[in-house]
Amino acid sequence: MKTIKFIDLFAGVGGMRIALERSAFKNNISQKCVLSCEIDKRCREVYQNNFLDNDFVEDIKSINKKNIHKIVPDHDVLLAGFPCQPFSNAGVVQRRYLNRPHGFSDKKQGNLIFNVIDILRHKKPSAFILENVKNLGSHNKGRTLQVILKELRKDFYVPDPKILNAKDFGLPQKRERIYIIGFKKKKSTEFNYPTPTSQRTSVGKILEKKVSKEYTISDRLWTGHKNRKIRNLKRGAGFGYRLSKSNEPFTRTITSRYAKDGSECLIYQGKNKNPRFLTPRECFRLQGFPESFKISKYKTHAYQQAGNAVPVNVVTKICDNIFNYIFTTSKNLKKTA
Numbered sequence: 001m002k003t004i005k006f007i008d009l010f011a012g013v014g015g016m017r018i019a020l021e022r023s024a025f026k027n028n029i030s031q032k033c034v035l036s037c038e039i040d041k042r043c044r045e046v047y048q049n050n051f052l053d054n055d056f057v058e059d060i061k062s063i064n065k066k067n068i069h070k071i072v073p074d075h076d077v078l079l080a081g082f083p084c085q086p087f088s089n090a091g092v093v094q095r096r097y098l099n100r101p102h103g104f105s106d107k108k109q110g111n112l113i114f115n116v117i118d119i120l121r122h123k124k125p126s127a128f129i130l131e132n133v134k135n136l137g138s139h140n141k142g143r144t145l146q147v148i149l150k151e152l153r154k155d156f157y158v159p160d161p162k163i164l165n166a167k168d169f170g171l172p173q174k175r176e177r178i179y180i181i182g183f184k185k186k187k188s189t190e191f192n193y194p195t196p197t198s199q200r201t202s203v204g205k206i207l208e209k210k211v212s213k214e215y216t217i218s219d220r221l222w223t224g225h226k227n228r229k230i231r232n233l234k235r236g237a238g239f240g241y242r243l244s245k246s247n248e249p250f251t252r253t254i255t256s257r258y259a260k261d262g263s264e265c266l267i268y269q270g271k272n273k274n275p276r277f278l279t280p281r282e283c284f285r286l287q288g289f290p291e292s293f294k295i296s297k298y299k300t301h302a303y304q305q306a307g308n309a310v311p312v313n314v315v316t317k318i319c320d321n322i323f324n325y326i327f328t329t330s331k332n333l334k335k336t337a
């Protein structure tokens with residue numbers, strides 16, 4: 001059986017990990033996570049509640065060029081859905097408003113990609129998957145992505161990144177994300193990103209049968225949403241809230257701020273009835289997490305964690321193609337018995 005070791009950086013609650021494990025199982029590959037890294041205590045609690053113990057680093061900044069070899073074990077695949085706020089449309093607007101730097105100049109989160117590049121350079125895994133918001137590709141007129149690619153391409157074969165949409169991979173959510181994949185060795189063939197499965201689905205597929213009244217929004221919030229939408233339309237700004245019906249093919253992108261007012265996706269409950277929030281479980285279903293996933297008992301944390309996660313179905317397909325690429329064309333991974 002083939003075996004791989006992997007590390008899970010900016011692990012959140014483990015969306016990337018679930019995807020890799022799912023793909024490995026499907027492809028008859030045994031896998032082991034040898035290091036996870038996540039700064040947020042509440043994410044770590046959920047993560048550790050769902051996965052077997054492995055070594056953990058809290059802040060990626062505690063790994064530097066001098067101690068990488070001591071802290072980071074050898075691995076075959078590196079996963080990193082690095083923080084997106086410094087590059088996202090909303091994050092950039094917010095930072096400009098607060099007169100704070102965005103992109104790489106955001107010293108707290110914007111330059112963490114360089115810590116990942118240091119680890120890649122030192123450890124040279126067979127493959128890596130980086131994930132971020134679609135806007136990373138156009139941030140600073142495309143220069144941000146070019147800087148990242150230039151650095152990565154010094155040591156790795158990195159095909160052009162690809163924007164993939166969760167709705168094309170069997171999930172009823174429009175969620176476009178950029179994926180940057182790389183390999184230690186370029187083979188005789190090019191790596192191909194997965195093509196849409198075009199599996200039909202609908203919002204109704206992720207809805208719970210019985211939902212408590214606590215998820216129905218208050219008259220006050222509903223009036224606020226409707227008034228804001230009218231104001232926005234007059235100003236030609238934004239879309240305001242979005243009502244979703246169960247027969248629609250997909251929702252808007254859910255974000256980490258969903259708990260605030262649910263504006264990305266409110267579920268229609270009939271004429272003259274206030275709509276409702278998605279439940280935390282429904283948000284995790286929208287991201288392709290399994291029913292067995294143990295979510296946080298704190299609603300606000302659960303919404304935030306689901307909104308930050310990767311769409312598991314998309315990353316599973318990417319892992320399928322990565323395994324296919326490295327195992328069919330390379331001998332650089334160990335084969336046991």
Ligand SMILES: C[S@@+](CC[C@H](N)C(=O)[O-])C[C@H]1O[C@@H](n2cnc3c(N)ncnc32)[C@H](O)[C@@H]1O
Binds near residue numbers: 060
């Ligand atoms: C976009 S989320 C990743 C979500 C993850 N891929 C998933 O599916 O659940 C980015 C994560 O990076 C974490 N993070 C931010 N700064 C960090 C740092 N300095 N060190 C480690 N993790 C950090 C955040 O707490 C957040 O959970």
